[in-house]
Amino acid sequence: MSARWVSGNKVDLLENGEAYFPRVFEAIAAAEREVIIETFILFEDKVGKGLHEAMLAAAQRGVRVDLMIDGFGSPDLSGEYIGSLTAAGVKVRMFDPGSKLMGWRTNMLRRMHRKIVVVDGLRAFVGGINFSADHLTDFGPKAKQDYAVELAGPIVSEIHRFVLHAIAVGGKGHRWYRQRLKQAPDMNAVPDAGSAEVLFVTRDNRRHTNDIERHYRAAIRTARQRITIANAYFFPGYTLIREMRRAARRGVDVRLILQGEPDMPIVKTAARMLYHHLLHAGVRIYEYCDRPLHGKVALVDDRWCTVGSSNLDPLSLSLNLEANVVVRDQAFNAVLAGRLEHLMHHSCKQIDTQQLGDWSGWRLVRSFLVFHLMRWYPAWAGWLPRHAPRLQRVEAGELAPNGSTQTDVA
Template sequence: MNVWRPGNRIRLLENGEAYYPRVFEAIRAAQREVLIETFILFDDKVGRALRDELIAAARRGVTVHLTVDGYGSPDLSEEFIEGMTAAGVHFHVFDPQPKLLGLRTNLFRRMHRKIVVVDATLAFVGGINFSLDHLQEFGPEAKQDYAIEIEGPVVADIHGFAAQVVGGTREQHRRWWHWPGHRHLAPAPLDTQDAVALFVVRDNQGHRTDIEEHYIDALRRAKGRALIANAYFFPGYRLLRELRNAARRGVDVRLVLQGQPDMRWVQFFGRMLYDYLLREGVRIYEYCERPLHGKVAVIDEEWATVGSSNLDPLSLAVNLEANVVVRDRAFAQRLYERLDGLVRSHCRLITSEEVSSRNPLRLALSFLAYHFARRFPAWVGLLPAHTPRMEHILPREGDAALGTADHARETAPKEAHGL
């Protein structure tokens, strides 16, 4: 577990147009089990299509577990959920909390992962949720995003992790939440036939910095180029320093960030770091065609990562995240080509003249932003916290056969592991 696995076949999926058909096809072919974790599930065209596929799978005897986040998916109706549980789907909500004056209160420690595992042989990991805004038909606000389809030995690690989240034994929980973590930073030998891959998670127990450590290690080893596309960019001091150091020693460091953000305040804070990075030789591009939602990177000719983790304080210090790190020249080249094409066709290069202002207010804001990024993990630990819980909405025995909407709710605070 949590070791480099050779012999994998990994396929890049760009946007919902590529992702949803492959996931739905895999669910239709499932014979034993479907496990899904998603931050957002909406009752829209995409959400209803997923629901229908899961209902059909459950009715033919496949074990189906669907986990959503209480913050990201707060408005699913009883009818929407009961349609699944009546068919035999096991529905789980991570940290459901009541709203206060119409506002969501579970701001921190979100389950932000996006994972699909089918029959323990095929997996999907990335940043794409189940919502219409990941399809171009949504319009100008449709998101640009990425995921991967995986076959091979690393799928067993992803499956073991996803299975224990929704009902593993105490021993499974113990093994998975005490895995070695980022001690497996050293890159494995390249597999000349297939990809070497590593499944990495971030939680609030033993794996608080694992994803960040893999980025840092790859940047320290970088020799030629580093191309990082990330939706919400406000990393901590150590990652900023490694970006700067890589550029200083001649690595071509390029960042692709949001130019048409879905949340303006994210772009505002991210831009506070531009001057620091540009002065050291990092090139920054803003993607301006539509909102960027990707969380991907390619470093040199063979290292790449795709997953759910942004490079901001929430993802790096609070949320539950999952990435796959890949060592494979063919996959790295494919991802690089797609990102490089994005840069060439739809991005705007940010110049030093745009951000190098000696305005005292801007200097003060940049100083505060920089040190906020550096100290956020320590500060957030001082905020009032609760123990996130997992609510299980389980089908009663015989529900699927009877087609009834009766179901059982079981609230189990101690089951929300890796908080």
């Protein structure tokens, strides 16, 4: 599907699970016809159980419910959890399920990393928040800081068509897809809900291999006043780094909010290899230190914003299946800018070159290697296995004795 700007939308920022989960569960509870959910991670904790209850109740009152989970991100759901859903009529599909080798999962590359919910073709949620309790602050020091948006208006029709197509490609095929589309609200039938222009942009391994990165680069190139990027896993390609440095050198206020308390230490190590290059060009870097940062958001000047599932690292930019919304709206930009300013002032430490120490021979060598890795990794990623991922449907009664799911091709 080709991305296009769609006007007449309402966009609400949802920060962390405290804002996101109640709105999603409320939307599912109000569903009259259809609920479609895609998520990378679904855990059987209090959030996963809350989603289970919401899906079960919707299915039992006659709502068509489709759930797609990733085989790497959500491998351990119990037979009881899946079986009760499928018995109620929920269609549960697993993206690229894989077996373990010596206790390790082998299906690590080209994951379905999107987080999307569409209800009745009229409300949609897109962002970086998974269905797991570690997106709630009461989870403790490892609770994640993250963002999503709730959308209403004609753009929801675009997102709805996308998720229906995603099911059809690996599932029952185009006849089923056309039938569901006939029942879906057409974009012209979805009333305007606000003034925001929205673009729904995705990344895959076929036709849209670098769409999200291209929109980042285009926005950074046209920036005149400010750029603020908050991104959890930051190791972008050479061209994106170059655009940030050029923007800072022409006087744009470029700020990065990155992980200071990462959930994986290598994330901070990799990002810090780039700090000298960015700081010397005038980019300001802030490390978020309250808990792990999981957000994937950015804003440029006073209108352009993006929120979604895509990190700025090799996995998201070159391998995973991702989905972002890009928003052109001054009011939404102001809301997101205010939340990121609060983060920088109250929960971050600013990094300067003195904190990084002096240049050394090893640092120069490492810098050279990192530079060329950034320059060429998109091409290297293309050489990695590009099998067609399987989308398999879990049926009631087809559960393994150990509680794991047995799947057949849908």
